[in-house]
Amino acid sequence: MCPERATRTPSGRHRSCRLDGDPQAVVTARALTTAVLLGWNADLVEDAVLVTSELVTNAIAHGAAPVTLAITVRNGDEPAIVIDVTDASPDLPVQHMPGEVGHFGLWIAEELARVTVHPNPPGKTVRATFDVIDASLLPSSLPMTPLADP
Incomplete structure (x- = not known):
């Protein structure tokens, strides 16, 4: 496994x-x-792992080195999982139609998460965001704030 950098906020x-x-x-x-x-909820983890893949x-097949993966878990009022894959190629991703052999990656990612592309010369970052709206998807160790009565 590659050496990773970890930050907790x-x-x-x-x-x-x-x-x-x-x-x-x-x-x-x-x-x-x-x-x-x-x-985290197993279904959410499975989706995030698939999108990461x-x-x-x-990025490895169509981008350029260096290729980095960053995973950010945001807790708090708007919990989310953010997966950033950055490479040095300025060429933006091309979405192919499902059914073409070997061209499902971006389509799969967009079906499971909100995908955005951020040019950052010399390359780009492809970001997949999983907004966690359902509190049952949060890990049990996170404190839950009950909803206030109307």
């Missing part, structure tokens, strides 16, 4: 890892995502 936590040069980059990315989201595969 009052509103969440952040981990990042450089993946290019790792012959098992997608496996590494999946493992890091799973480790960061340990304790697709975005990292695309």
